[in-house]
Amino acid sequence: MSRADRRLQRYIDAILRDRRPRRTPAGDDSGAMRVAARLHAAHPGAADPSPAFVDGLARRLRQGAGEERVPMPDRRKFLAAAGVAAAAGIGAGVGIEHLRAGSTVPAQPTLTPSDGHWVQVARMSELKLGTVQRFSERGIEGFVLNTDGRVSALSAVCTDQGCILQTDSSGKQINCPCHFAQFNLDGTPKPGSYHPVTPLPVIQVRTNGDAVEALLPAATPPPGWNG
């Protein structure tokens, strides 16, 4: 084997172990080295970023963004440009002003109907610890959860494109059937899951005897309502 052969061999060995090749002159073999890189990238599953890397870089960028206060692109315009029609929250009638916020960090939104009424959506006697129950009431799709002995509720509409969410078989997380976004039972998006998700809006709930009641819109719009 010539010196050039050994050099190319070492390059291949590094690439195939998914390691950074060492510093070495490429000589006439830069083309061969590039083909090696490209072939290795075609290895099934070889070329996807790890969730840990994606989340770590997001954290780094977030810190940088906070310090420099750089203007960031408007997600809504990106969505429009990408031809994505459905905006987050559609179907739940939830205010989506929080999505327009600039580089500030808005909190998880709370669904707050203008004309809210407490409406029964579940029974305490059926909501055992660890239970997640879907409800569909007054135009609102939601989950009632008894995760830690306290009852809470979340919107069941994905904040990405408005698909209706489902719980997985374990009942430990909420999945979107459209793009596989995943949410924890507190409504926060799961790190590393499908990209654009903001937290699920919280729906206010209370107990009234055995009834679990959620604060939902009136059954019909109030008189004089015109949008």
Add this chain to the structure above:
Amino acid sequence: MTPADGSTPLHVVHAEPQAPDWEAVYREHVGPLYRFVYARTGNRADAEDITSATFVRALPRLHAGVSDAELRAYLRATARTVIADTWRERHGTVLEEIHEESIPNHDVAVESHADVAPLLDRLPGNYRTVLELRFLRGYSVRETAAAMGISVSNAKVMQLRALRRAAQLEPPS
């Protein structure tokens, strides 16, 4: 806001602070960009470093209203610069960009066998086989030699020749 009947809610879950808009943009683009870089570096450490450097450079320069396609093009142009810098620093030569048309449909290009197939198809049978076994199936040199019924030293030399031949078939633009 107070509910209509003046009572207080039983329990409101508080979440982590919500991600700002740019993070959604980042998450949309990080996967495709990473694969773009990976196809040109072939290893995870470089792909991670170069993807990071690209976003760190490019994100502050973005402005509202830029289209998805413009952003993708900008990220790729930035990544190419970083890749070329890395290459020059490490291997001492100027890296010409791989011919763009040779990688049809970039976003999915690097994810399947299908798209290196046209290149492999143009190689003589043994060259094609040795590259498939080594790179796509992840065989060791020894396993490759056994599968092909040749000696280990032959397999070693053959993979180098195959790569060099493939490089001639695939000239940079």
